[in-house]
Amino acid sequence: MHPxxxxxxxxxxxxxxxxxxxxxxxxxxxxxxxxxxxLLGFVIxxxxxxxxxTIHVVNGDSSFAKALEKxxxxxxxxxxxxxxxxxxxxxxxxxxxxxxxxxxxxxxxVKIQAYFDPKEEKAKVSLGLLQKLYGEVSKKSLxxxxxxxxxxxxxxxxxxxxxxxxxxxxxxxxxxFLISMLPYLIIIWAFFGGMSIVSDLVAGEKEKxxxxxxxxxxxxxxxxxxxxxxxxxxxxxxxxxxAILGVFIMSKLxxxxxxxxxxxxxxxxxxxxxxxxGTLIPLVCFLAALMIAISAYAKNMREAQSxxxxxxxxxxxxMMMTQFIGYSDFAKSMAINxxxxxxxxxxxxxxxxxxxxxxxxLISILAxxxxxxxxxxxxxxxxxxxxxxxxS
Amino acid sequence: xxxxxxxxxxxxxxKRGVIKAVEDVTLEAxxxxxxxxxxxxxxxxxxxxxxxxxVLEPTxxxxxxxxxxxxxxxxxxRRSIGFLSASxxxxxxxxxxxxLYYFAGLYGIFGGDAKKRVDATIEKLxxxxxxxxxxxxxxxGQKQRVSIGRTILHDPPVLFFDxxxxxxxxxxxxxxxxxxEEVRTQxxxxxxxxxxxxxxxxxxxxxxxxxxxxxxxxxxxxxxxSQSGESTLEKAFLNIVGHQENxx
Numbered sequence: 085m086h087p088x089x090x091x092x093x094x095x096x097x098x099x100x101x102x103x104x105x106x107x108x109x110x111x112x113x114x115x116x117x118x119x120x121x122x123l124l125g126f127v128i129x130x131x132x133x134x135x136x137x138t139i140h141v142v143n144g145d146s147s148f149a150k151a152l153e154k155x156x157x158x159x160x161x162x163x164x165x166x167x168x169x170x171x172x173x174x175x176x177x178x179x180x181x182x183x184x185x186x187x188x189x190x191x192x193x194v195k196i197q198a199y200f201d202p203k204e205e206k207a208k209v210s211l212g213l214l215q216k217l218y219g220e221v222s223k224k225s226l227x228x229x230x231x232x233x234x235x236x237x238x239x240x241x242x243x244x245x246x247x248x249x250x251x252x253x254x255x256x257x258x259x260x261f262l263i264s265m266l267p268y269l270i271i272i273w274a275f276f277g278g279m280s281i282v283s284d285l286v287a288g289e290k291e292k293x294x295x296x297x298x299x300x301x302x303x304x305x306x307x308x309x310x311x312x313x314x315x316x317x318x319x320x321x322x323x324x325x326x327a328i329l330g331v332f333i334m335s336k337l338x339x340x341x342x343x344x345x346x347x348x349x350x351x352x353x354x355x356x357x358x359x360x361x362g363t364l365i366p367l368v369c370f371l372a373a374l375m376i377a378i379s380a381y382a383k384n385m386r387e388a389q390s391x392x393x394x395x396x397x398x399x400x401x402x403m404m405m406t407q408f409i410g411y412s413d414f415a416k417s418m419a420i421n422x423x424x425x426x427x428x429x430x431x432x433x434x435x436x437x438x439x440x441x442x443x444x445x446l447i448s449i450l451a452x453x454x455x456x457x458x459x460x461x462x463x464x465x466x467x468x469x470x471x472x473x474x475x476s
Numbered sequence: 477x478x479x480x481x482x483x484x485x486x487x488x489x490x491k492r493g494v495i496k497a498v499e500d501v502t503l504e505a506x507x508x509x510x511x512x513x514x515x516x517x518x519x520x521x522x523x524x525x526x527x528x529x530x531v532l533e534p535t536x537x538x539x540x541x542x543x544x545x546x547x548x549x550x551x552x553x554r555r556s557i558g559f560l561s562a563s564x565x566x567x568x569x570x571x572x573x574x575x576l577y578y579f580a581g582l583y584g585i586f587g588g589d590a591k592k593r594v595d596a597t598i599e600k601l602x603x604x605x606x607x608x609x610x611x612x613x614x615x616x617g618q619k620q621r622v623s624i625g626r627t628i629l630h631d632p633p634v635l636f637f638d639x640x641x642x643x644x645x646x647x648x649x650x651x652x653x654x655x656x657e658e659v660r661t662q663x664x665x666x667x668x669x670x671x672x673x674x675x676x677x678x679x680x681x682x683x684x685x686x687x688x689x690x691x692x693x694x695x696x697x698x699x700x701x702s703q704s705g706e707s708t709l710e711k712a713f714l715n716i717v718g719h720q721e722n723x724x
Contacts, residue, residue, distance in 0.1 A: 087581075090578070090581040090582065091582075094570070094581075097569075097570070097574075098567060098569040098570060101569040102569060292564075293561070293563055293564045293565060294564065294566070296531060296559075296561075296564065297579075297626070299530075299531045300530065300531060300554055300559045301579065301582035301583060302551050302554045302582065302583060303582050304551070470531070470532050474526070474532060
């Protein structure tokens, strides 16, 4: 057996025996995806449900208030605007509506005064719901008025934007929310999947002096480095795969509110899955080599963990940016495929949109692969330097 | 055989400048003999052993282990040596048997040959009852036996011991020393680093007293005693090291 394979298999066996690895790297990614989106689904549903909105109203007996009640909104009557404002200040009311006394058909426009704290997100959600509700009532009454005067009802909407969907790629596509969040939640595991174990892998061996027993074996130092690198890459890739598995489980389970997030399907088929895994593998290799280099540089586990903590911030920045790339034209440019982390996110986005194309995938694999090769060379060179490897 | 000639190792420390860890060390250790390296902590013993085992590269001078040059034929040197230290840990999440198989593989021993050697080592060292226990669960003495197994599994002609009894209780230390004596009878070349004089008196056929990175005295125990005019090796050591420190 080749020494690299021999070391790789031993490291892998030791890692899988570690509870931290099994929990943090293999189980957690899938669980986090499922839990995050299930929770978000419930929150989104709850927030948008009219029956979960409580509106405080002055002149609660007016027809406007009744219209609200018909729309399932909970109403709490208050005596005056001043009282309503006090309730807002005390955090006991979100929106207070002051209805006019006149019946709606006697004036050309009815103004409902809404009082709210602009810093409260919930107030904005409630206002949005009210705008929608009264918009519909307003339109209905306008149509009735037009009809009573013998005018066409369409005059209530003099300009209408008619939407025509052009299907690009597959028809199935994950929702915009999933498309912005999922790439981030999959890619972070390329780093954090291996982070829990890498300090033990080299710095820990230095500390316990087990590394020295490896160094005095006939195996080349570069082989030791590569064996460990492969084992770490496998764990990190397993984490990413676990996260992807979590997405599939979530799409199959369609638990309650989660199904709303996936109304348009997942967009993922076998070719998309292969494209995503294809770009993730070199990215995982690049980050694993980076972590091995950091762990080799550190004197002990504590130092390794502190260096890795700093490195995680550097890696996190582009990872966080992946959530927003869809809002700019940069997401569509070829240049994004040359930037590690962002390119993998872009490929996952495209896969979720059902718009996977070969050229961006190939550029991403090439760019990530090149970086991985450079970083691995650096890491193996660190294993050759006695100043780094034998320092304590 | 182990042979060094004017072997030196310097480190550059950003704060302390050039540190001469080992300087001009010339010595010879022969098959079937135990060569003792005696010195206080920080004397340069471990650095010397690390150079001989190719972990560190000498700054100058040369060294041969089992007929191979430590710089030019480092892989052959590593294939010919076994290294035991009390401070070296084992892989906690591997069993004793798995560790022995792992190290057999690192020395290119696989399949039936590996099984034969691992089984023989387990039996010889009395590891059988805990061979399949994780090393994290073993006592210090049991771990040391596994470490010994790892050291001799590939049957190296040269063995290095770096303070192998440090931190061990009397019973385990006794076992380690009995093992060292046993491998001497097998004709292996042994370099034994220690700062415990009684161990050196009991085990070593030849001794080099190393202090400040240089060899201060060299010979058999009785030669050192007669050179220093002292009755015990401990007194001789203090005489040689203390005397030379005063001269400096």
